[in-house]
Amino acid sequence: MKNSAILMQLHPALIPSLEQLPSHVPVALVTRHSIREQPANRFAGYDVPLTPEGIELAREWGRCLNRPIVALHSSPVGRCVKTAEAMAEGAGIELPVATHPALVEPGSYVVDLPVAGPYFVKLGPLAFARKHLKNEVRGVLSPQQGAKQLLQHIETSLRQPGTFTVHVTHDTILASFIYFLRRESDIDEAHWPWMLEGAFLWFDEGQVHWLWRGEAGSLHLDQMVE
Template sequence: MFKAIELLPKGNQPLVLLTRHSIREPADSNGFASYQLPLTSLGRDLAFEWGQWLSANTDLQIASCLSSPIPRCVDTASEMLKGAQAAIEIPLNPQQQSETSLLNINQHNLLVEPGSFVVDIAQAGPRFKQYGALKFINCFLSNQLPGMKIPVQGAQDILRLLFDHLPKQDNHLLLAVSHDTILAALFAVMAGQTTIERKDWPDMMEGAFLWFDGDSFESSRVNWIWRGQHYQFKVQNI
């Protein structure tokens, strides 16, 4: 993520940080992570420190926030916002420290499943449990799964959501917190990939920076930084 900071445009663009939630409690023995699994204390600390670092060491200011409604995503967003706020507050003494004023976290179903790519959970859910996450995403990318959106449509829906919530000022940042399967699928579609490998999977608290060149979503060019590499494509060509 530090490498990505060096590749961001300088002072002329509102940005998006689309990230996976922070470190959660372990999944079950089959590797399936219930939506009830919370962040660990380390996960909360990591989200706070990352938000604080971004605010203290870059020109970026988190100006709006989207999140999956799942608690570990909302909590990740909340801790990052607290960290960002802490970086700019310099109280003279504890008695003079005011209550932290945080942005509203807009919870959105396009950042969770069903919603992002899944249309019918009754059809898609059993196959997810049967295949596991990686095989499931690869079958989805090659249009082999019932109950799912066409991959391009799902990607465009998420990107339009981000575009519609972009901050209005340069150097302002939209924070969007989601899940590994959604980020893995979205990044693959954006890159034109029909298969991914385990090494491509987003880690907890890992994400991509995005920005849009163009006045309308349909005519825009999407730029994104993922693992230290700059990619771009036209929305209409996705």
């Protein structure tokens, strides 16, 4: 039986989005990790774990998914791996979690941590993401380069039609990725990914399609060529 009370902590568009997904293609769910403990400052280091509530929320979200999960990919950071494991448990499956460098920093966008890191600490996640989307940050891949790298990882992970692959990452990565695809750079707190909020993506006829907060979008992959 689903825990309806804890599911109220998901973004309200997330569960309804499941009914909008196509059945003729495989779909990727690219998601932020679940609820974590609060760090001592505003920056959550790699050692900040999920709360028990966060584990339960991920488990319940996995139970809600309306098609089989056939692959689990995650940032190597513990709270992301634990999110993937809890989703699998809720979905009633046993799969290994494959960690991937594209889903963590540095790796997907940050390429020179000594350069980008202090700037991130100075600005904070939201301001850093806004400047990154405007190509105003050094030590990082451009939003387009980073998105291309993630799209390649996502597309090669897909399996048979009617299934999910799950990719657990971090808020800064998900924000840079989805708002680049949406051609948005003037983002604010309302845009920021919730804990365990994700985007659904699929590929069809030379295009990538996505669903984010109930809104659909698409982009021809040849438009990603620099």
